[in-house]
Amino acid sequence: MAAEALVETQDLYFSRGRRAVLTGVDLRIPRGAIVSVMGASGGGKTTLLNLIAGSLTPSRGRVMVAGQEPTRLNKNALYQLRSRMGMLFQHSALFTDLSVFENVAFPLRRHFSLPDGILRKLVLMKLEAVGLRGAAGFLPAELSGGMARRVALARAVVMDPMLILYDEPFTGLDPISIGIIATLIKRLNDALGATSVIVSHDVHETFSIADYGYILAGGRIIAEGTPQALHDSPSELARQFLSGNPDGPVPFHYPAPCAYDRALEMDTVAGEER
Numbered sequence: 001m002a003a004e005a006l007v008e009t010q011d012l013y014f015s016r017g018r019r020a021v022l023t024g025v026d027l028r029i030p031r032g033a034i035v036s037v038m039g040a041s042g043g044g045k046t047t048l049l050n051l052i053a054g055s056l057t058p059s060r061g062r063v064m065v066a067g068q069e070p071t072r073l074n075k076n077a078l079y080q081l082r083s084r085m086g087m088l089f090q091h092s093a094l095f096t097d098l099s100v101f102e103n104v105a106f107p108l109r110r111h112f113s114l115p116d117g118i119l120r121k122l123v124l125m126k127l128e129a130v131g132l133r134g135a136a137g138f139l140p141a142e143l144s145g146g147m148a149r150r151v152a153l154a155r156a157v158v159m160d161p162m163l164i165l166y167d168e169p170f171t172g173l174d175p176i177s178i179g180i181i182a183t184l185i186k187r188l189n190d191a192l193g194a195t196s197v198i199v200s201h202d203v204h205e206t207f208s209i210a211d212y213g214y215i216l217a218g219g220r221i222i223a224e225g226t227p228q229a230l231h232d233s234p235s236e237l238a239r240q241f242l243s244g245n246p247d248g249p250v251p252f253h254y255p256a257p258c259a260y261d262r263a264l265e266m267d268t269v270a271g272e273e274r
């Protein structure tokens with residue numbers, strides 16, 4: 001991973017109230033790469049994407065995107081930086097009362113005032129790239145889940161972003177649609193000369209397109225490397241996650257805060273004594 005980093009986090013901490021979500025995350029995402037972030041549910045992956053997008057502010061440490069710290073930028077500069085990022089979330093989040101064409105056109109209309117002909121060409125080009133030019137006039141309700149995800153992908157890349165953030169892009173899709181989305185992520189990253197970060201639980205599909213991966217657990221990175229190196233990782237946690245094994249270092253029970261746990265125990269004891 002010698003290429004220049006487009007995204008870098010250094011000693012990144014983030015807390016929600018008294019709960020530490022990220023505790024010292026160092027991550028490096030080279031320009032042009034597809035990098036996956038995996039880990040157990042609640043491990044802070046979406047939080048990490050939000051920190052990269054500048055929607056959350058680190059409690060400590062920093063996030064650099066294209067040499068800038070998003071949360072130190074003024075409103076205008078952050079808006080400019082965000083306009084160079086595309087985001088795709090698991091629920092596709094299409095505007096239900098807008099056509100497929102208008103959904104994809106939305107970011108362009110918001111940021112630029114383009115002549116109709118150019119706007120039309122840009123939107124249809126992206127719909128063509130995801131194989132849905134023929135569905136331009138449909139409403140989201142007329143699309144299958146896989147088609148809706150492809151429209152959301154076209155919308156995420158309509159501004160030719162330098163960075164594309166994917167949060168669970170495969171969730172809820174059938175195997176064929178998952179394969180199509182994975183292929184499109186790779187193809188679009190290469191065609192646009194972009195950089196992609198994929199948060200996903202789908203190890204097989206994500207590793208089929210990722211150049212490098214990180215595994216988050218307990219707020220830290222516990223393993224990193226190429227997909228092959230991660231499969232061979234000596235970390236028991238990493239192996240448990242990648243194999244989906246219910247038995248291992250990741251506990252089944254969500255840890256209750258100590259005071260609450262003690263209070264529950266005392267309640268039970270008191271109840272038994274009565």
Ligand SMILES: Nc1ncnc2c1ncn2[C@@H]1O[C@H](COP(=O)(O)OP(=O)(O)OP(=O)(O)O)[C@@H](O)[C@H]1O
Nearest residue numbers: 016019021039040041042043044045046047048199
């Ligand atoms: N808006 C919020 N307010 C309070 N706590 C939150 C909020 N969003 C997330 N959290 C907490 O932050 C922690 C990390 O959440 P996050 O969504 O980043 O995890 P994740 O790794 O993406 O999980 P998953 O794989 O289940 O989507 C969790 O403990 C979650 O309960």
